[in-house]
Amino acid sequence: MIELINISKIFRSGIHEFSALKNINLKVAPGEIFGIIGKSGAGKSTLIRCVNLLERPTQGDVIVAKKNLTTLSETELRHSRRQIGMIFQHFNLLGTRTVFENVALPLELQGLSKKQITEKVMPLLTLTQLEDKHNAYPADLSGGQKQRVAIARALACEPKVLLCDEATSALDLHTTKSILDLLKDINAKLNLSILLITHEIEVVKEICDRVALIDQGEIIEENDIYSFFTQPQTSLAYEFIKTSLKHDLPFNLKDKLFEHPVANSQAILRIIFHGQAAAEPFIAHLMQDFGIKLNILQANIEFLKKEALGIMIVKTINAHDKLDQAMAYLKTKNVNVEILGYANAI
Numbered sequence: 001m002i003e004l005i006n007i008s009k010i011f012r013s014g015i016h017e018f019s020a021l022k023n024i025n026l027k028v029a030p031g032e033i034f035g036i037i038g039k040s041g042a043g044k045s046t047l048i049r050c051v052n053l054l055e056r057p058t059q060g061d062v063i064v065a066k067k068n069l070t071t072l073s074e075t076e077l078r079h080s081r082r083q084i085g086m087i088f089q090h091f092n093l094l095g096t097r098t099v100f101e102n103v104a105l106p107l108e109l110q111g112l113s114k115k116q117i118t119e120k121v122m123p124l125l126t127l128t129q130l131e132d133k134h135n136a137y138p139a140d141l142s143g144g145q146k147q148r149v150a151i152a153r154a155l156a157c158e159p160k161v162l163l164c165d166e167a168t169s170a171l172d173l174h175t176t177k178s179i180l181d182l183l184k185d186i187n188a189k190l191n192l193s194i195l196l197i198t199h200e201i202e203v204v205k206e207i208c209d210r211v212a213l214i215d216q217g218e219i220i221e222e223n224d225i226y227s228f229f230t231q232p233q234t235s236l237a238y239e240f241i242k243t244s245l246k247h248d249l250p251f252n253l254k255d256k257l258f259e260h261p262v263a264n265s266q267a268i269l270r271i272i273f274h275g276q277a278a279a280e281p282f283i284a285h286l287m288q289d290f291g292i293k294l295n296i297l298q299a300n301i302e303f304l305k306k307e308a309l310g311i312m313i314v315k316t317i318n319a320h321d322k323l324d325q326a327m328a329y330l331k332t333k334n335v336n337v338e339i340l341g342y343a344n345a346i
């Protein structure tokens with residue numbers, strides 16, 4: 001639905017040049033929720049603004065709904081932009097217009113009649129649970145309600161794509177959750193593709209199907225949400241996920257591990273499982289089939305979008321020569337297992 005091909009963006013001021021985006025290639029499939037995460041200044045806003053050409057890339061092609069936007073005339077571009085809704089961190093509502101009038105604005109600009117506008121706006125206010133606020137002004141709304149208005153307005157022209165620039169960053173945790181739930185709902189009901197940028201890993205965890213990590217204008221990692229959280233490829237990805245998932249050793253074990261087994265030492269394993277694997281009684285199998293007992297040192301089950309993701313750190317007891325076999329067995333069950341080190345038996 002969205003394809004970015006070799007996008008670069010150079011900002012020039014006088015003799016100074018700044019390369020904000022470098023050879024970005026990305027594809028967002030129809031109906032997908034795709035997240036781009038990165039630190040402040042990484043180039044996230046520049047990138048998302050390139051998708052609707054609010055920012056013109058210095059080089060590269062932007063293809064949305066099979067049209068190459070970079071080759072269109074201004075009139076054609078205005079037309080194509082109707083297929084791309086956008087919401088922002090600070091909502092960007094017009095303070096002098098009511099909720100209804102804000103949502104109606106893009107339809108007025110399209111030249112629709114009053115009757116047509118009402119027919120389109122009212123269902124959007126229902127979808128975003130704002131019916132009772134249709135006559136209110138933005139100043140009288142909470143942050144969450146303002147973002148709902150912005151979402152309703154973004155959907156007015158029935159776009160195929162919704163771009164979200166830090167859409168929940170100005171909201172508290174509870175309101176963030178409700179806006180993310182609304183975005184998931186819209187994604188499912190309207191089969192809308194969503195491209196969102198954020199610096200919050202919790203947002204990615206809650207809503208995204210795929211994620212790309214941007215650093216200094218480059219995509220340094222891209223993966224489906226489960227692989228991103230369970231097998232981070234870069235130290236920056238690891239930095240992001242460790243604030244959200246407990247991957248690390250419990251503090252009381254950190255200094256006590258050694259790299260190689262010694263007499264009577266026990267292996268410490270990190271076991272990561274998700275999806276179908278989470279439903280398998282693999283711990284019981286390790287005990288029954290391999291005679292390995294496990295002492296659970298840390299365990300955590302999270303939900304990534306809809307699927308469970310479990311991360312456990314365990315100490316094996318009496319594993320000895322059966323450890324390799326047991327690990328091979330876990331891998332056949334799509335359970336990711338890794339030896340973190342060895343500790344003395346207590």
Ligand SMILES: Nc1ncnc2c1ncn2[C@@H]1O[C@H](COP(=O)(O)OP(=O)(O)OP(=O)(O)O)[C@@H](O)[C@H]1O
Pocket residue numbers: 011012018020038039040041042043044045046047199
């Ligand atoms: N119009 C501009 N002129 C010059 N430099 C710019 C311009 N817009 C952005 N930049 C620079 O490009 C880099 C990326 O900015 P961008 O706003 O895309 O980052 P971001 O990842 O969205 O950051 P944040 O999380 O703080 O919003 C920054 O170093 C910024 O200073």
Ligand SMILES: [Mg+2]
Pocket residue numbers: 044045046166
């Ligand atoms: Mg930004």
